[in-house]
Amino acid sequence: MYINDKLDELLKAESSQQYRITYMHHIIFWAIYFALNTLRWGSMHDDFEYSIKTNLIGFPIHIALSYFNIYFLMPKYVYKRKYITYTTIVLLSLFVMLLVKYNLTYYLVSTNVWPEGPAELAGEGLTLNYAIQTMLGELYVVSFATAIKITVDWLRENSKLHDLEKRQLTTELKFLRSQVSPHFFFNTLNNIYSLTLEKSDKAPEVILKLSGLMRYLLYATRKRKQDLKSEIDCIQNYIDLERIRFNDSLQIDIGISGDLENKMIAPMLLVPLIENCFKHGASKNIGDMHITIDISVADDFLYFNVSNTIPVSDRESKVATRSGGIGLSNVKKRLELGYDSKDYDLDIFEKENMFHVDLKLKV
Structure with a gap:
């Protein structure tokens, strides 16, 4: 029926449009994050040129590691309850990220790769404290991006469940309405049949x-x-x-x-x-x-x-x-x-x- 068909189309439209993450959302998110991070470190060191350079090195690493975790590691290991394997790969990924970031910063920006660290460690190179702080900072970024993805996924699944419940109710109401007419006509046609037999x-x-x-x-x-x-x-x-x-x-x-x-x-x-x-x-x-x-x-x-x-x-x-x-x-x-x-x-x-x-x- 026309009204029921329109209702189905509306439900499908709602399901497809709600909580959908597009490429533009990704671009806007990382652009805002980059701008805020640049302002944060630039004001801290009073050196916005240095902040822009380090963020241009760091953000591709942030993005690659975040998406690697969200779209590969979690579906392959976390959702399958392989927690030890997942933790091991994450730690190895953070360590590789540390080496890449350290070398790019050292050779492309400044030999002082950790200006926000203790003064006595300035120019000391790849120290344990620098490694821990850098890996924890990267883990924070990955966790933040992952939390957003999990939240949006939960909202989308919850919306789908709600839409499914509405579809089930609509389908059941359709069935009940259609059930009335055959039941009603069955009895009425029996009446007509009796009258025709009696002429x-x-x-x-x-x-x-x-x-x-x-x-x-x-x-x-x-x-x-x-x-x-x-x-x-x-x-x-x-x-x-x-x-x-x-x-x-x-x-x-x-x-x-x-x-x-x-x-x-x-x-x-x-x-x-x-x-x-x-x-x-x-x-x-x-x-x-x-x-x-x-x-x-x-x-x-x-x-x-x-x-x-x-x-x-x-x-x-x-x-x-x-x-x-x-x-x-x-x-x-x-x-x-x-x-x-x-x-x-x-x-x-x-x-x-x-x-x-x-x-x-x-x-």
Whole structure:
């Protein structure tokens, strides 16, 4: 259906656009990091030329080591729980980085490779203290970049999980909506079949009303919410069909009150409740049957109360009335998926040989 297809496209678009890291994000990140680091060391040594040169040497090393860790070492070792191998390779990588950085700085920038270190060690070359400080500094950069990558990955996976849950709910709602129509038409077509066997003159009228219902179902079930008045019109058409079937043996009392205008409801939500009265009530009874339907709207809430005579066979055999089979279980599930728990209240019970369904729903 058109609306469902559009919803699927929207969910796919959201999934593909959320938390996606592009090449431009990488460039912007390292550019900002380079600028801040240059300002930091330039102000510390009061020598911005030296800071730019050392950062031009250091940053390619930062980037190479960070991406080597993020895109190779972690997937290959950390995600496979090979922690000792991972730690060993990281330490070896830091040591190689140390040698490369030391030699590039010594031969291209200054023989004093550690001006921020103790004065007495100036010009001492590759010392243990310099090695430890440089490796820890590089580990800090790698850890910072890795933390960002892990955070973004977690956000993306969490977003995918959320989208998957929405897709599952949407798919289940689609199934439940589509389940209403075949179930409804199955019973109505049985009615028409019975009339045609009897060669009843009522058959054309039934077919005409059924076509009206089909028109409603064709358009109403495409929408998440439908006008309440249209839903009630559908109910009245359905009841008219059943009146034709049961003739004078069926007594139906209907009461409608309140302002129905500008009120919305999930399509085909109420029809299964009415259908349930006929399927599990009227069609099993021998003798007079009584169905009461009361529909009212007050304070943005719909109060829908329907009751039917419990079949004589069930009363005599003391069999508890079923909770409605496909019809009522469908309504329960659609309420759970389509409404907040505070926005509806569904009560199903038996009293004085009558089966009652009371629904309070925000509209």
